[in-house]
Amino acid sequence: MxxxxxxxxxxxxxxxxxxxxxxxxxxxxxxxxxxxxxxxxxxxxxxxxxxxxxxxxxxxxxxxxxxxxxxxxxxxxxxxxxxxxxxxxxxxxxxxxxxxxxxxxxxxxxxxxxxxxxxxxxxxxxxxxxxxxxxxxxxxxxxxxxIRVRPCPDLSLAALYATAPEMFTGTDATAWEALRSSVKLPRYGADCYAYGLLAAGYVDLVVEASLQPYDYLPLVAIIEGAGGLLTDWRGGRLGLRSDGRVIAAGDKAAHAATMAVLAKAGGGH
Known part of the structure; x- marks a missing residue:
């Protein structure tokens, strides 16, 4: 309850x-x-x-x-x-x-x-x-x-969204490519709508970079209240001074696996 x-x-x-x-x-x-x-x-x-x-x-x-x-x-x-x-x-x-x-x-x-x-x-x-x-x-x-997020303990089964590949630069671009290659269904172009789909149980991951506080802070309570997680790439809580790189996940195991892939590819600095 x-x-x-x-x-x-x-x-x-x-x-x-x-x-x-x-x-x-x-x-x-x-x-x-x-x-x-x-x-x-x-x-x-x-x-x-x-x-x-x-x-x-x-x-x-x-x-x-x-x-x-x-x-x-x-x-x-x-x-x-x-x-x-x-x-x-x-x-x-x-x-x-x-x-x-x-x-x-x-x-x-x-x-x-x-x-x-x-x-x-x-x-x-x-x-x-x-x-x-x-x-x-x-x-x-x-x-x-x-609404409720859905389980997805294995990245190889995950549907992943980002708004556009050009939001990732430098080592973040390398890390994104490693993650994109690890999931079942990578997609682009849903903007904030992708986070709503995740909270409603239709998408497993949204991973983005180059965001501003007004892009990500409105999403935190929605995703958490649906049973998911929304953090920075190192698993930290988001605030006005976060670095603009976010992981939204419906499943804790998928979130942990995403952080591991990003960090291994140099994107968790």
Whole structure:
């Protein structure tokens, strides 16, 4: 039986606010999907659209109005009050390249950190009308129904996702190739949706690199609440200062085996 979540860990009003944030972003992203939109290149050459900016602005306005003492760490408009007890981490459109090419694998990602620890996470896919919710101490849900990871103790049986091979560079690329060669079904191109599929028991591993905190922190509570693990490549807990390399696994044995393959190939430094 799951122990009821302590009110001080993630109060119900914070969960309600998170759902309102997802609704606000969904209204924006739906209105721009598969519509002519101008694409801008950021300093790192990654694309951004008016949908990214308006969706984050809508969420930030709601936080400032509802919980002005909370911090915010967002992809498009930066960070404020990140030393606060509660900090929201926002990625309005995770998978912008998918969004601008009309592929519904993007999602809005929302995390809530309590003293630096992720205690709530949302993946919202507005086109497919799918929403994953994770709250520490509770079972994770997909559209309100509890979900669970699946067992996969042997890497040779695993389905593995990463967004794109170019996210791995140097020794990480060598390590990724070793892992990709060890599994049954390596796939690319699902963005945050792959983590939702893992939490729901359809995928066994998601291994990525070159991520930012808003890419991975919203996923922690979802995957853990479904019985899985989400760590860095050395098995450490994820936070705002992690190095951007992550392993999501539904099975502890698969997670351990993945770390071993990556480390042996030079990617566990």
């Amino acid at each position: 799951n122990t009821p979540i302590p009110p001080s860990l993630c109060p119900d009003d914070h969960v309600a606010l998170a759902l309102r944030l997802a609704d606000a972003a969904r209204t924006v992203t739906r209105s721009y999907f598969r519509q002519p939109v101008t694409v801008f290149d950021k300093a790192d050459a990654s694309p951004v659209t008016v949908a990214d900016r308006e969706a984050e602005a809508a969420m930030r306005e709601l936080i400032e109005r509802t919980a002005p003492d909370h911090g915010i760490y967002g992809e498009e408009y930066g960070a404020v009050r990140t030393d606060a007890e509660w900090v929201w981490v926002l990625d309005p459109v995770d998978g912008t390249k998918a969004f601008i090419t009309g592929k519904p694998s993007f999602g809005t990602l929302i995390a809530l950190l309590h003293k630096g620890v992720p205690v709530l996470g949302i993946i919202d896919q507005p086109i497919l009308d799918e929403r994953w919710l994770g709250v520490s101490g509770r079972p994770s849900t997909l559209n309100g129904r509890p």
